[in-house]
Amino acid sequence: MARAPETDRFSRRVKRYAQVTASVGSLAARMAGARVLGLPLDRPRHAADLRRALGGLKGPLMKVAQIMSTIPDALPREYVAELTQLQANAPSMGWAFVKRRMAAELGPEWQKRFKEFTPEAAAAASLGQVHRATAPDGRALACKLQYPDMASAVEADIRQLKVVFALYQRYDRSIDTTHIHSEIADRLREELDYEREAKHMRLYRAMLKETPAVHVAEVVPALSTRRLLTMTWLEGKPLLAFKDAPVAVRNRIAANLFQAWYVPFYRYGVIHADPHLGNYSVCADQSINLLDFGCIRIFKPKFVEGVIDLYRALRDRDPELAVHAYETWGFTGLSKEIIDTLNLWAEFVYAPLLEDRSRRIQEFGEGSVYGIDVAEKVHKRLRELGGVTPPREFVFMDRAAIGLGGVFLHLKAEINWHRLFHGLIDDYDTGKLAFRQAGLLKRVGLPAP
Secondary structure, eight states: OOOOOOOHHHHHHHHHHHHHHHHHHHHHHHHHHHHHHHHOOHHHHHHHHHHHHTTTOSSSHHHHHHHHTTTTTOOOOHHHHHTTTTSSSSOOOHHHHHHHHHHHHHHHHHGGGGGGEOOSSSESSSEEEEEEEEEETTTTEEEEEEEEHHOOOOOOHHHHHHHHHHHHHHOOSSBBOOHHHHHHHEEEEEEEETHHHHHHHHHEEEEEEEETTTEOOOOGGOOOOOSSSEEEEEEEEEEEGGGSSOOHHHHHHHHHHHHHHHHHHHHHEEOOOOOOOOGGOOOOOOOEEEEEOEEEOOOOHHHHHHHHHHHHHHHHHHHHHHHHHHHHHHHSSSHHHHHHHHHHHHHHHHHHHHHSSSSSSSSOTTTTTTTTTHHHHHHHHHHHOOOOOOOOHHHHHHHHHHHHHHHHHHHTTEEEEEHHHHHHHTOOOOOHHHHHHHHHHHTOOOOOO
């Protein structure tokens, strides 16, 4: 199928810009007016209006808003509460449209390459939808098909994200969002490249091959393109189906999730940066299916070393090592007061790892979003101290920790996080991680960080 002329694609992009800008333009005007007149901003109302505007778009900006709601300090409580209400599912494409898209990716005879292809989408999200299918050899497949013109939509929404950040930063400069925007933009562009996601899947299959409690689907290259990713189907139930299961079951699920996220990080410097409830399912034996590899962050080995150094600094009450850890990550211009404030957040995140006992991931404030009370306290202090610029590498690492913590909170798991963590770091060596990472990235065709 011939691609749309460049002028048509440009027209769609202009239309997208207009749609997004109209959705938030009135909100920007309201904030600017309040600032000029010296009036206090009604943050709960403004946050609710922003959520309604973004939710109506049902595109990449909705996904960005969901990401923002899980990055500590990026937005205040009122905005987090509203944006977490955004739904992940978008309206799916109809069958006639799907047939045209599949023909564009695999050719006009594409249906002959499957024994069966289900017309109805099994799942639909902000960037694409998934169809169940059967291979000629009988294997159950999942076909992830990208919506049309997503590149234009993503670029429009990345630009508009700057406006969303500016809305709040005009009032509050405690967190400089420059690097946050750059990091989100890069990861969102990568999510459009299904060939890259296929490499991510091969990377994860290799990293987790000795972790039997975590499963990663196998890519089917002959039925995949840059905008179509076909893989083996993994059968499992949603995680929330187990929230009322016996505590022993919930604890096994939580321990397996911990392995799924942190074996790759501490062994290879790689994190699955999208701990959304829809990105894993649970098997009958409580093992985990890890899904959706569009948002993956690969770190330099020194960054991982900094994570472990900060843990040891808090454990040993070593302020100099804490400063070294923050500087390793890329924080600059740190005063003693800012370090003490950052340590408030670090002490919250590391608290379950520091105690050698079985406990819940959070033992206070469990009725709210995970970490929100501590984040607000840190936010307030940073505002008083003149603000800080988080390094871009910090953004999705923090998001993964908080997102996964929220999942553990749902499960009400009570396990010894300290021993799980030490099982991964006790033999840690930066040089060995660098060697393993370089070899594996080269093997799957991914660039070094």
